[in-house]
Amino acid sequence: MLKIENAVIENGDFWLSANLQVETGQKVAVIGPSGAGKSTLIGAISGFFPLKDGQIFWNTSDISQTNPGLRPVAMLFQDSNLFPHLSVAQNVGLGIRPDLKLTPRQSDIVQTALVRVGLEGMADRKPAELSGGQQSRAALARVLVQDRPLLLLDEPFAALGPALRVEMLDLVDDLVRETGATLLMVSHAPEDARRIADQVILVEGGVAHSPQDTKTLLDNPPPALRAYLG
Amino acid sequence: MVGRAESVNPKPGIGAAVFVVALISACLGSVFWYAKAGSGLSAYDWAAVRFTLLQAVLSAVFSVALAIPVARALARRQFFGRQAIIVVLGAPFILPVIVAVLGLLQVFGRAGWVSVALGWIGLPPFQIYGLHGVVLAHVFFNLPLATRLILQGWQDIPAERFRLAAQLGAGPVAMWRLLEKPMLMRLVPGVLAVVFAICLTSFAVALTLGGGPKATTIELAIYQAFRFDFDLSRAATLSVVQIVLTGTAALIAFNVSHSDGWGGGLDRPVQRWDTQSFGARGLDAAIITAAGLFLLLPMAAIVLSGLPKVFFLPGVVYSSAFTSILVSLGSTCVLLLLAIPIALAAVTRRYSWIEMVGLLGLATSPLVIGTGLFLLINPILDPSLLALPVTALVNAILALPFALRILVPSAREVVVRFGRLGLALNMQGWQFLRRVVLPRMRPQIGFAAGLTAALSMGDLGVIVLFADPERATLPLQIFRLMGSFQMQAAAGAALLLLVLSLAVFWLLDRGWRRYAKD
Incomplete structure (x- = not known):
């Protein structure tokens, strides 16, 4: 269970307060107007924005002061999720060992993950030789080998076309089902939330609200959300 | 975590900057001390x-x-x-x-x-x-x-x-x-x-x-x-x-x-x-x-x-050319050891001002630094023994502001683009440096190294204060040939120096860039 307790998150001049919890295995969409603080919330959970106040817990352990790389978190950013000068296999391998000294068994795990996301035979290519969708698949393969209980997506598929984005969301859906990971994904599109999210965290007015059932919230949106959805 | 996490460690850069400031201050200090008398x-x-x-x-x-x-x-x-x-x-x-x-x-x-x-x-x-x-x-x-x-x-x-x-x-x-x-x-x-x-x-x-x-x-x-x-x-x-x-x-x-x-x-x-x-x-x-x-x-x-003379020069010219190559390479190594850490420290939020350290090299002059170093070394050691290391060091410091101009924007781009990903994957200092920063900065590192090598190869500055008749870089050797009116030999040696300067620049700049992967 992810628990954010009386947190005030600082991102430059902007502060966001959050007091909420997400049950293990839930799939949660984070929605709200641009600049409301969706990425700030995700950034605080992954450790990139400091807390002014409050704590973040994963199960019983306080992770508020933990370094980003040591949190129980796998994260995909809006862009630059792959290092362009490293091969696909190396990019995925970084998820197992950041120094890339992989044992043969660990290399097998990388290969298996690549097969799972549909990138068989592309291990030695550079990201530039992949299509946009294949690049997203490579990043997801790394998420798979990272094997962290919490997956955070900060709109990594925003640049893809609608059909490809749906394809990636379905792949994410499958992966979190298989691994039992808890998913938090920032989204601009309510239809994405409806597609895979059980719950929605609404971020607006400097506050990240507690998760609510997706269908209930979207079918009967409060005024702030209604203004955003149009 | 008090502030935001940083993907690069500013400490080596701070150390390098302190070294540069201390060196220049020591030179200026000794100059002022002696000037009083x-x-x-x-x-x-x-x-x-x-x-x-x-x-x-x-x-x-x-x-x-x-x-x-x-x-x-x-x-x-x-x-x-x-x-x-x-x-x-x-x-x-x-x-x-x-x-x-x-x-x-x-x-x-x-x-x-x-x-x-x-x-x-x-x-x-x-x-x-x-x-x-x-x-x-x-x-x-x-x-x-x-x-x-x-x-x-x-x-x-x-x-x-x-x-x-x-x-x-x-x-x-x-x-x-x-x-x-x-x-x-x-x-x-x-x-x-x-x-x-x-x-x-x-x-x-x-x-x-x-x-x-x-x-x-x-x-x-x-x-x-x-x-x-x-x-x-x-x-x-x-x-x-x-x-x-x-x-x-x-x-x-x-x-x-x-x-x-x-x-x-x-x-x-x-x-x-x-x-x-x-x-x-x-x-x-x-x-x-x-x-x-x-x-x-x-x-x-x-x-x-x-051209007619370049292959028929006195042996001492070729040996001084070899000396110049060594000085140039030494200078380039010192520069990279100073400039890369300082450039990385300069992209962290707390130490962005550190780039200004490079300007110290511009605000003083080579002969002033040379005089200061001579005054510092003279009581301890025969300065001519250190002529070549001192030349390499001073050239590196003089090239530092130019190198930082080239390296800092590129370091900033790498850290802005990949810093969070490195942190998220728990790539610690050296891993991030070796796997991400250095490969991504390769073209700029090559360019800075090439400039420094060429500048150092052709430098005729501090070496003239320190050198004895047995020691000379190629530019100093050319100056000596001119002094003894051997203008033909001087022209041949100058062509050799021109070729060497352009060659080291080209090898470091282009060579490094060619192997830059993307």
Whole structure:
């Protein structure tokens, strides 16, 4: 269970307060107007924005002061999720060992993950030789080998076309089902939330609200959300 | 976590910066300490101060005055080879001063091409030694720099403005008053200040073309106080004067200059509607040709006169060339060990000011640092034993500001783009550096290394204070050949030096870039 307790998150001049919890295995969409603080919330959970106040817990352990790389978190950013000068296999391998000294068994795990996301035979290519969708698949393969209980997506598929984005969301859906990971994904599109999210965290007015059932919230949106959805 | 996480460790960079500051402070401190014992400035020294200022003012004025028409011609013409000319305008930066001086002697010297031509029409030969020659050589080096800076100013005028002015029916005169004159009024003071500051500290030109009571700069007087009188307190007193002058000039240049001339986009000529007359085109063609000849003829002269000799030089020349290669490589290694950590520290939020440390190298002069180091080492050790390491070190520090200009933006880009991903994957300091930062910065590291290697290869500065007859770099060897009037051998050695300088630059810059993966 992810628990954010009386947190005030600082991102430059902007502060966001959050007091909420997400049950293990839930799939949660984070929605709200641009600049409301969706990425700030995700950034605080992954450790990139400091807390002014409050704590973040994963199960019983306080992770508020933990370094980003040591949190129980796998994260995909809006862009630059792959290092362009490293091969696909190396990019995925970084998820197992950041120094890339992989044992043969660990290399097998990388290969298996690549097969799972549909990138068989592309291990030695550079990201530039992949299509946009294949690049997203490579990043997801790394998420798979990272094997962290919490997956955070900060709109990594925003640049893809609608059909490809749906394809990636379905792949994410499958992966979190298989691994039992808890998913938090920032989204601009309510239809994405409806597609895979059980719950929605609404971020607006400097506050990240507690998760609510997706269908209930979207079918009967409060005024702030209604203004955003149009 | 108190603040945001940082993906690079600023500590090595802080260490490197502290080292640079400590070294320069120690040099300045020892200079001031020794100067106290001195007895003020003699009439000869005051003449050196006046000459230093005079030649710097004249060099700046001529360089900029000539650069304006060249930049204007390049800004408004599109022709085959324009890009090549702009690249060549960057070349004097890595051209050894002594090579250029020898080339200028071949063209403008007493027996040079120009003097011979003057003789045909019954005129006396051109005087190159003294004020003329010093200013001529400074214009040779700084005309290209000033042209690049001013060309940048022309390119920065938005094309829409020219279109609007043309639509309003503005002819060349109106265009000048509306757009070009305001731009120049804003830009020229800064360019003048930069060239003035550069000419204030230039040593090798004054060493080779100046001299005597009428044409001695402060830097040259420091050298003479060392070499001829071994009067350390006088050298220190002169160094103090030089510190005050360069410090002031650097401050002025820093405050009035807006552009740094490294910007891109110089390859794009602005489309103009007011300059298509036959006269204007002919004028521009003449200006570009004249500037091209002025810059290329001395180089051609070195190639022509050096080529027959380059394989038949005295053995000592080849061994000094080998020494120069070692100094150049040593200098490059020291530079990279200083510049890469400082560049990485400069992209962290807390230490972004650390880039300013590099400017210390610009605000002092090579001979002042050399004097300071000599004064520090002399009581402990024979300074000539350390001639080569000291030369490598001083060259690295002088190249530091340029290297940081190249490295910091690229380091910032890597950290902004990949810093969070590195942190999220728990790539610690060295892993992130080795796997991400260094591979991504490869082209810029290669460029900075190439510049430093070429600068160091051609440097004729601090080495002259420290060297004994057994030790010489190739530039110093050429200077000695000139001193003993072996001009043929000097030309051959100069060609060798030219080739070596361009080769190290090309190998490091291109070689590194070729292996840059993406």
